[in-house]
Amino acid sequence: MMNMKKANLLIFILLIFSIISIISLFLPKGEAKFLVVQVENREVLRKPLTKLKSGDKYKVKGSLGDGIFEYIEGRGVHMISSPCPDKICIKQGFINKTGESIVCLPNRVIITLER
Numbered sequence: 001m002m003n004m005k006k007a008n009l010l011i012f013i014l015l016i017f018s019i020i021s022i023i024s025l026f027l028p029k030g031e032a033k034f035l036v037v038q039v040e041n042r043e044v045l046r047k048p049l050t051k052l053k054s055g056d057k058y059k060v061k062g063s064l065g066d067g068i069f070e071y072i073e074g075r076g077v078h079m080i081s082s083p084c085p086d087k088i089c090i091k092q093g094f095i096n097k098t099g100e101s102i103v104c105l106p107n108r109v110i111i112t113l114e115r
């Protein structure tokens with residue numbers, strides 16, 4: 001059986017680790033630098049955000065057909081057309097922060113912003 005000092009130390013260490021983990025979730029992850037598109041787990045496009053122009057539209061061929069997404073400066077990236085039945089990827093709206101994604105499961109397309 002552990003003595004009380006060791007148990008308190010273990011609880012203290014776990015508490016500190018938990019606090020650090022929670023804080024790291026809310027820290028800014030840095031500015032997104034790349035637009036990455038995957039279809040069926042294969043990367044089909046990686047483009048620096050600095051090379052995108054506002055209003056640029058891109059067609060991506062998924063398993064159900066073509067989807068179209070658009071880049072709008074100051075707002076981010078959003079899907080404007082998809083062959084999927086529920087259109088959840090379109091309803092999601094804009095992504096503009098590192099780590100955010102648009103996912104179209106039926107069409108097997110993932111659009112992500114990365115550092």
